[in-house]
Amino acid sequence: MxxxxxxxxxxxxxxxxxxxxxxxxxxxxxxxxxxxxxxxxxxxxxxxxxxxxxxxxxxxxxxxxxxxxxxxxxxxxxxxxxxxxxxxxxxxxxxxxxxxxxxxxxxxxxxxxxxxxxxxxxRTAGCLVAEEIATAALKAQKAGDNSFDRDVLYRTLEMTEDQDMPDQARAKLYLAAGRATLVDLSTETRGQAGQLEAGIDLLKRAIELHDGCGGKKDLDNAERLLKRHTALTA
The missing domain is CATH 1.20.930 (Transcription Elongation Factor S-II; Chain A)
Structure with a gap:
């Protein structure tokens, strides 16, 4: 009631x-x-x-x-x-x-x-918040739903930056944020200034934290895309 x-x-x-x-x-x-x-x-x-x-x-x-x-x-x-x-x-x-x-x-x-x-x-509160929000984002991304609000992921990264947690848990959050940052970017669409580079940095950090996080293919694709954009603007 x-x-x-x-x-x-x-x-x-x-x-x-x-x-x-x-x-x-x-x-x-x-x-x-x-x-x-x-x-x-x-x-x-x-x-x-x-x-x-x-x-x-x-x-x-x-x-x-x-x-x-x-x-x-x-x-x-x-x-x-x-x-x-x-x-x-x-x-x-x-x-x-x-x-x-x-x-x-x-x-x-x-x-x-x-x-x-x-x-x-x-789990600690910081680990739980980071990992559960990352898991929700990764699940949506895996299902092809790219509408997960990347500002939520950025805010979660900022809020949990100084929280102690396993590297694998933090890597999930960086991976989800990296993928969300790179959504819809292509040879024709680079997005906002620095967006592609920011996505690459997030993926690199995810892999640095956990080599098996699953972001290597995303990183390869993003770096190839950056090279194409660089060549087009040279």
């Missing part, structure tokens, strides 16, 4: 007030708004566990996420970085449903305050 405007306002205000009182060294456990939302999260996780299909899980998450908006807005408004399983889980759910901009908005808070992912995720 959707929240009324009054309920949403009350939940947002309470979350902002309680998160403002909780220091980064503490957990939000015990705060009324957090406990209410955490209880809802546990119930929703049980519903998700009963679904085997990833598409089905994503569809349910899309229905559930609006219920968390007031709480999340309150935390972002007043929060000082207390550990918060609701915030980290909603961040991941937004990635799962394709709301990458919303996920990165939350990731900014999570990474700034070094929030810890629940143990079940087995």
């Amino acid at each position: 959707a929240l009324s405007l009054a309920q949403a306002h009350q939940r947002r205000a309470r979350a902002a007030m309680e998160s403002a009182k909780t220091t980064p060294q503490q957990s939000m456990a015990g705060a009324t708004a957090y406990e209410h939302q955490l209880n809802q999260l546990l119930q929703d996780r049980l519903r998700l566990k009963a679904i085997q299909s990833n598409e089905g899980k994503a569809a349910l998450k899309r229905q559930l996420l609006p219920q968390y908006i007031p709480y999340i807005e309150g935390v972002l408004e007043g929060g000082k970085g207390a550990q918060d399983e609701v915030v980290t889980t909603v961040m991941l759910w937004r990635i799962d449903v394709g709301d990458f901009t919303g996920a990165l908005d939350l990731a900014g808070y999570v990474l700034k305050h070094q929030l810890v992912m629940p143990d079940r995720f087995e």
Whole structure:
């Protein structure tokens, strides 16, 4: 059931007030708004566990996420970085449903305050954000869908630049960004100034991080294309 405007306002205000009182060294456990939302999260996780299909899980998450908006807005408004399983889980759910901009908005808070992912995720927040967004982009690219927003990938690269993660995970993100940068470029279409060169640099970095990332063919094609453009303008 959707929240009324009054309920949403009350939940947002309470979350902002309680998160403002909780220091980064503490957990939000015990705060009324957090406990209410955490209880809802546990119930929703049980519903998700009963679904085997990833598409089905994503569809349910899309229905559930609006219920968390007031709480999340309150935390972002007043929060000082207390550990918060609701915030980290909603961040991941937004990635799962394709709301990458919303996920990165939350990731900014999570990474700034070094929030810890629940143990079940087995990855740091920075690694999870980088790898999950890269995986979504690579999956779309493999399927021939080149509409994945490269600005999302650039923003993810910037936000996770100083985050510790396996080289293979970071290589995925560079590979996805490189491919997205080179989309639709051809002998006739070079794109914006420096775009082709930027794509090549991203692919080189991906291969440098992980030789088996799968970007060597992309790099060969891009370098041949650069030579053709160079010859045409000589």
